[in-house]
Amino acid sequence: MRKVLVVDDEPNIVLSLEFLMQQADFEVVTAEDGETALARVSETRPDLMLLDISLPGIGGFDVLERLRADPDFARLPIIMLTAHGREVEREKGLALGADDYITKPFSTRELVERVKRLLADAGREGEP
Numbered sequence: 001m002r003k004v005l006v007v008d009d010e011p012n013i014v015l016s017l018e019f020l021m022q023q024a025d026f027e028v029v030t031a032e033d034g035e036t037a038l039a040r041v042s043e044t045r046p047d048l049m050l051l052d053i054s055l056p057g058i059g060g061f062d063v064l065e066r067l068r069a070d071p072d073f074a075r076l077p078i079i080m081l082t083a084h085g086r087e088v089e090r091e092k093g094l095a096l097g098a099d100d101y102i103t104k105p106f107s108t109r110e111l112v113e114r115v116k117r118l119l120a121d122a123g124r125e126g127e128p
Contacts, residue, residue, distance in 0.1 A: 034058025
């Protein structure tokens with residue numbers, strides 16, 4: 001079972017994303033702030049991360065930047081999932097290495113499709 005790490009400081013969003021991902025047959029791990037997110041990545045080795053920008057302590061952009069600088073997690077698929085919908089924030093997230101950028105509110109069906117597509121693409125890396 002593929003593992004998704006959900007990182008958001010809003011408990012209701014974490015609960016809804018956890019439920020949504022479990023319904024789509026993913027194992028779910030959660031983190032409520034940036035420091036916990038970095039620890040969970042090392043501990044649990046997720047297959048994909050859903051990452052909010054606004055987090056207490058280490059923000060989502062910093063978490064993304066640190067993971068991309070770490071050879072162990074440089075290729076971890078990461079979707080920024082945030083209320084920050086300005087183009088400059090989207091461009092920053094993608095420039096720092098996010099694989100996708102989705103703004104809240106979002107279509108749950110579309111989110112699941114994007115997660116599955118990204119995991120399928122990641123699984124094909126390294127194939128001839």
